[in-house]
Ligand SMILES: Nc1ncnc2c1ncn2[C@@H]1O[C@H](COP(=O)(O)OP(=O)(O)O)[C@@H](O)[C@H]1O
């Protein structure tokens with residue numbers, strides 16, 4: 001494999017909730033070190049795409065390769081070991097675990113992860129609250145924790161589902177700073193965002209999803225030309 | 237003669253001890269049920285049969301292989317735990333996708349098969365199991381005579397309950413277990429082998445039941461139906477404590493054991509039903525149980 005091959009490639013991905021067919025042939029690629037944002041209205045299948053990539057959604061067909069490995073063949077608990085860190089939309093902080101237990105829960109998958117000390121440097125709030133129950137944290141702190149626990153694993157790629165949803169502007173800004181820092185360190189990021197202004201500051205590339213499929217993709221440089229179209233499709 | 241609430245002190249303390257011993261078994265058994273229910277969402281009707289298998293493991297290890305009580309205390313739970321692992325892996329795990337009722341029906345059927353099998357070979361009467369020499373005899377506490385073995389059961393049960401609680405609340409494995417109880421799919425997506433965790437949990441629950449069974453053997457004898465008599469009461473206790481609450485199961489087990497013992501002193505007619513009366517009241521007033529988080 002050459003270096004130009006994408007880290008993540010998804011081809012003609014279909015997926016179902018029981019009988020309900022929600023993904024209709026999703027195609028996307030993410031190169032090593034790139035930050036890619038998926039845009040799209042509510043209900044178009046952004047979350048489902050991420051869940052199908054992780055293997056949380058099992059009823060799926062198509063082709064998903066990550067770092068040369070065929071993700072379609074792996075049981076759910078093997079996906080993370082290929083180096084993907086998933087930060088779900090609902091954040092998934094555990095109430096019966098302390099902040100620190102939440103932080104160290106996901107197994108380490110490579111040596112490139114941050115130490116707990118480095119993570120507490122990056123997120124001082126978590127250090128202060130380390131013995132509290134996970135869900136006693138504010139929404140913003142829970143989002144930080146959901147991201148932080150994936151940084152410790154040494155994942156090569158982060159998948160984040162609407163990390164700024166419902167958060168105050170100052171916290172959105174803080175999350176933006178953290179993602180910038182990660183990006184500078186060479187982290188590959190696949191981000192689902194409704195917050196267009198936030199996404200435009202960190203993304204290298206965008207995909208637009210409509211009705212369960214990716215309908216167009218473009219670089220951040222082409223953003224100004226696409227503004228009118230995006231306003232119309234996204235209704236912002 | 238010293239009296240307390242119009243009852244001779246000796247009778248009072250005697251029943252308190254009986255209650256505490258029953259409570260020790262209730263606590264160990266409801267603890268295992270609560271752990272299994274918490275993670276697997278299965279109401280393990282085979283729990284009584286696994287308790288009985290533990291007692292029989294002790295009995296058979298001794299009569300066939302001459303393996304004594306102390307080794308049986310370790311070997312028995314391991315054997316029954318392994319059999320639990322096999323049951324989970326090859327049968328129970330196939331039912332998780334269906335309604336929870338199927339898990340209950342399956343374990344209920346399994347209990348009938350196991351108990352029927354043992355009854356076929358050993359009949360319904362009890363086999364005696366001698367108290368180990370080290371723990372035979374008794375001590376005079378001044379107000380009453382206490383068999384040493386009964387004191388040992390209380391201590392062993394406390395150690396088992398606290399040990400299991402620590403395992404779940406304070407270790408890494410316990411944090412996997414707690415997290416998977418909340419959201420198994422997310423925990424598995426983190427790279428943790430949740431199917432294996434489910435197997436281990438069922439084995440742990442079955443092993444705890446077996447341990448209680450061996451502890452019970454010298455007191456109650458070893459009989460194929462010893463578990464089915466007990467398990468109905470234990471289910472009532474789990475309902476009172478709140479399904480899935482570990483600490484709730486332990487505390488409620490001891491509490492209701494003692495309450496049952498004291499009822500024997502003050503109003504013997506009600507001693508067989510007091511736990512069920514409490515269960516009915518709790519179900520009406522607080523359906524999630526005394527320690528349950530929510531419904
Ligand atoms: N658990 C589920 N069961 C059934 N349908 C679902 C489930 N989750 C989402 N859907 C449906 O799948 C479609 C895509 O949803 P989703 O991927 O969450 O969209 P988005 O993240 O873009 O808002 C929607 O029509 C939604 O109603």
Ligand SMILES: [Mg+2]
Nearest residue numbers: 046047048089
């Ligand atoms: Mg979504």
